[in-house]
Amino acid sequence: MAFFQQLGATKESIQELLYDTPSQNSYVGIKALKNSDVLTAVSIIAGDIARFPIIKKDSDGNIVQDEKLNYLMNVKSTERTTAHMWKFAMAVNAILCGNGYSRILRDPVSKEPLEYEFYPPSAVSIESDDNFESYHYMFYPPNGNRQIKCEAEDVIHWKFFTTDTIYGRSPLLSLTDEINLQDSGIATLLKFFRDGFSSGILKMQGAQLSPEARKKTRTEFEKSREGSTGGSPIVLDSTMEYTPLEVDTNVLGLINSNNYSTAQIAKCLRVPAHKLAVTNPNQSIKQLNEDYILNDLPYYFNAITSEHQLKMFDDKERREFALEFDTRSVTGMNPEEALKLYNGGVITGDQALMYMGKSPTGDEDMQRRKSSLNYIWADIAEKYQLENKGERKGGDDENEDGTKTKDDNDSTTSIGG
Numbered sequence: 001m002a003f004f005q006q007l008g009a010t011k012e013s014i015q016e017l018l019y020d021t022p023s024q025n026s027y028v029g030i031k032a033l034k035n036s037d038v039l040t041a042v043s044i045i046a047g048d049i050a051r052f053p054i055i056k057k058d059s060d061g062n063i064v065q066d067e068k069l070n071y072l073m074n075v076k077s078t079e080r081t082t083a084h085m086w087k088f089a090m091a092v093n094a095i096l097c098g099n100g101y102s103r104i105l106r107d108p109v110s111k112e113p114l115e116y117e118f119y120p121p122s123a124v125s126i127e128s129d130d131n132f133e134s135y136h137y138m139f140y141p142p143n144g145n146r147q148i149k150c151e152a153e154d155v156i157h158w159k160f161f162t163t164d165t166i167y168g169r170s171p172l173l174s175l176t177d178e179i180n181l182q183d184s185g186i187a188t189l190l191k192f193f194r195d196g197f198s199s200g201i202l203k204m205q206g207a208q209l210s211p212e213a214r215k216k217t218r219t220e221f222e223k224s225r226e227g228s229t230g231g232s233p234i235v236l237d238s239t240m241e242y243t244p245l246e247v248d249t250n251v252l253g254l255i256n257s258n259n260y261s262t263a264q265i266a267k268c269l270r271v272p273a274h275k276l277a278v279t280n281p282n283q284s285i286k287q288l289n290e291d292y293i294l295n296d297l298p299y300y301f302n303a304i305t306s307e308h309q310l311k312m313f314d315d316k317e318r319r320e321f322a323l324e325f326d327t328r329s330v331t332g333m334n335p336e337e338a339l340k341l342y343n344g345g346v347i348t349g350d351q352a353l354m355y356m357g358k359s360p361t362g363d364e365d366m367q368r369r370k371s372s373l374n375y376i377w378a379d380i381a382e383k384y385q386l387e388n389k390g391e392r393k394g395g396d397d398e399n400e401d402g403t404k405t406k407d408d409n410d411s412t413t414s415i416g417g
Contacts, residue, residue, distance in 0.1 A: 029096055029097055030096065032096055032172050032179075033096070035179055035182065035183070035265075037182070037261070037262050037265045037266075037276050038172065038175075038179070038265060038269075040275070040276055041265055041266060041269040041271045041275075041276060042092055042095050042096065042269070044271055044275055045091060045095060045269060045270075045271060045297075045300060046087075046088045046091035046092045046095070047088065048297055049087055049088070049091045049297075049300055049301070049304065049325075050083075050084045050085070050087040050088040050091065051084070052301075052325045052326055052327055052329075053070075053073070053074040053325070053326045054069075054073040054074060054304075054305065054308070054323055054324070054325055054326070055070075055323070055324055055325075055326045056069055056321055056322075056323060056324075057321065057322050057323075057324055058320060058321055059320060059321075059322075062354075063354060063359075063360070064321060068112070069312075072113060072114075072115065072116075073308070073323075076115075077115060077116050078102075078115055078116050078117065078118055079115055079117075081118075086102070086116060086118060089118060090102065090118070090156075090158050091158070091300070093120065093121055093158075094158040094159060094160055094168060095160065095170065095171065095172075095269070096170060096172065097121040097168075097170055098121075098159060098161070098167065098168035098169045098170040099121050099124075099157065099158070099159050099167065099168040100121070100156075100157070100158035100159075101118075101119045101120075101121060101124040101137070101139075101155065101156070101157055101158075102116040102117055102118045102119065102155070102156040103116065103117040103119065103139060103148070103150055103154065103155060103156075104116060104154045104155065104156060104311060104312075105117055106154070113311075113312055116156060119139055119140075123139060123140045123141070123142070124137060124138065124139055124140070125137070125138045125140075126138075126166060126167065132164075132166060135152065135166065136149055136150060136151055136152065137149070137150045137151075137152065137155045137157075138150075153311060154311075155311070156307060156308065156311055157307065158303065158304060158307060159303065160299065160300055160303050171268050171269060172268075174268055175264065175265060175268055178260070178261040178264040178265060179261065179265070181260070181261050182261035182262070200242055200243050201242070201243045202217070202218070202221055202240060202241070202242050203240065203241040203242075203243070204217065204239055204240060205239050205240070205241060259278045262276050262277070262278050263276075263278050266278065270296040270299055270300075271292070271296070272288045272289070272291070272292045272296075274288055289330075290331070293327055293330055293331055294331070297325075297327075301324075301325045304325075305322070305323040305324060305325065308323055309321075309322060309323050326357075328354075328355070328356070328357035329357050332355060332356050332357035333352075333355040333356055334356075335356055337355075338352040338353075338355045338356050339352065341355075342370065343370060343372075344370075344372075345369045345370045345371050345372070346369075347369070348366060348367050348368060348369055349361070349363075349365070349366035349367075349368075350362070350363075350366045350367060353366075
């Protein structure tokens with residue numbers, strides 16, 4: 001696989017391009033959770049990925065009961081943790097670091113997946129001997145005494161954003177300026193209240209100080225105030241005059257009420273801004289939540305299900321079945337809507353149960369569609385009207401021999417006799 005390289009690029013810059021080596025001022029990895037907005041957004045996304053079960057469907061969209069898959073994906077994924085915690089940890093690492101890794105432990109005979117073995121991104125590397133025409137994963141267990149080589153088909157690799165189909169990139173790489181701006185504003189507020197509004201100008205009366213003397217005087221003055229809190233008195237001798245600087249509180253108010261960085265974090269991670277306490281007056285909370293589940297979460301859901309379909313199904317199963325996150329507990333039809341479709345003959349009884357988020361019964365009668373005698377097809381209705389119209393106009397009856405007779409009240413003779 002070839003990568004474009006700018007002129008004059010060094011080996012270090014190429015490594016940073018390929019592997020997203022974080023710079024000193026970037027916010028990637030666990031340290032990004034120090035920012036409360038990032039922590040909230042990541043926990044919302046990872047929590048939704050973990051709480052919605054993954055189900056198996058056939059090509060017609062019907063749910064297929066698969067006990068082994070349900071147990072592995074929704075009950076117990078690893079030897080020591082639940083499926084919820086495994087999916088949560090995988091999602092957190094895929095967002096913060098760009099990649100989430102787990103080994104697939106298979107049955108030696110049937111090769112069916114039995115469980116996953118989670119590894120942090122720092123304990124996994126992707127290696128290739130032929131310029132990434134093919135590649136494999138190297139896992140380094142915590143004991144450090146060995147390393148495990150795994151082919152791609154035996155590794156679950158979650159990545160939500162990639163430019164080369166091999167490495168995932170964290171969306172937090174684009175938020176450096178926004179988080180820096182937010183942190184600078186918070187630091188300004190902290191300094192303002194910590195110093196007790198006492199920043200000011202210190203004058204030495206009757207003295208002409210050299211630059212070195214001014215620096216020494218400032219250092220000694222700051223040292224004398226070490227350990228003091230807001231409101232502590234300032235003690236000066238007769239040679240000093242201290243004048244506090246006035247701070248425009250409007251600037252502090254602007255810093256405190258600035259939601260730009262929070263909104264950018266929400267946008268980058270595809271989380272509704274109202275979940276990070278940024279109001280949106282144009283839509284209701286219900287509309288925002290529905291849009292989030294229907295349009296934003298699939299960005300994460302589809303990346304996960306496609307990875308598991310590729311690694312857990314064989315070629316025949318991939319053509320017949322698909323994995324899907326079941327969001328019916330939130331987006332499912334209410335009973336009135338499902339009953340209306342069922343009574344109208346649009347869906348079967350079992351399908352109505354599925355749309356409401358309940359399991360189908362499997363009853364034969366629940367597999368049939370209803371039909372009302374009050375309705376007929378439009379072309380049949382038109383034919384029926386034309387036939388009735390002809391009878392009303394002619395009023396003739398046809399005999400067995402093909403002749404037509406008039407009504408008894410008509411005085412004319414029959415034709416064809």
